[in-house]
Amino acid sequence: MRTKIALYVTRGIEYLHDAMLSIIHRDIKSSNILLDGNWMTRVLDFGLSLMGPEMNGEYMQMKAVGTVGYIDPEYYGLNVLMPKSDVYGMGVVLLELLTGKTTLFKEDKEGGLISVVNYAVPMINGGELQRVLDRRMGVPEVNEAEAVELTA
Numbered sequence: 001m002r003t004k005i006a007l008y009v010t011r012g013i014e015y016l017h018d019a020m021l022s023i024i025h026r027d028i029k030s031s032n033i034l035l036d037g038n039w040m041t042r043v044l045d046f047g048l049s050l051m052g053p054e055m056n057g058e059y060m061q062m063k064a065v066g067t068v069g070y071i072d073p074e075y076y077g078l079n080v081l082m083p084k085s086d087v088y089g090m091g092v093v094l095l096e097l098l099t100g101k102t103t104l105f106k107e108d109k110e111g112g113l114i115s116v117v118n119y120a121v122p123m124i125n126g127g128e129l130q131r132v133l134d135r136r137m138g139v140p141e142v143n144e145a146e147a148v149e150l151t152a
Contacts, residue, residue: 001039002097002137003147008041009033013090016043017083024081025049028089029070029103030096050081069103069115094151095120100134124152 016023025032026048034042048065064076072088075081092103095116107114120132129152133140140148 003144003151005033005035005039005041006094006097006151009043009093010090012041012043013086017086021051022083023049023051024083025086025089026081027066027070028086028093029067030093033093067103069117092117098134098148098152099132100136120152 013025013028016025023046025043025046027045028043032043032045034044036042050060060081061079062081064071064079064081066075066089070089070092072085075085075088095101096103099116099120101116101119103116104113105116105119106112107119123129123132129149130139132152133148
């Protein structure tokens, strides 16, 4: 179910970016994704969204806005907005779906916060995907394993 939800959201974001008048949302995060009674997704809160650059790949220089933990580091550091800034935010949402953790969480009893990106990506890249998966999901079945791996 989590994979289906992720697929629906990514299709919605792709639609925004590929529309005749491209739209960059600028605040893709889990709390801006709602599910209806049929488990269909709705991306909402377009208060920060902007019309995107033309399809020639130009970028827009502007002050970074959004939610901590979901903001593209390139956008935050260089104030360069591109559609891939939304893709980064969606990547963080995907990590939340896989791990069952919030964007920033306490890793240890000492109370130190860690981002889900810094927690999960090194293990995924190191071939340890099973270590980061949400234990509540159980071990993916054979027909689900490939989808989970592609999501990671």
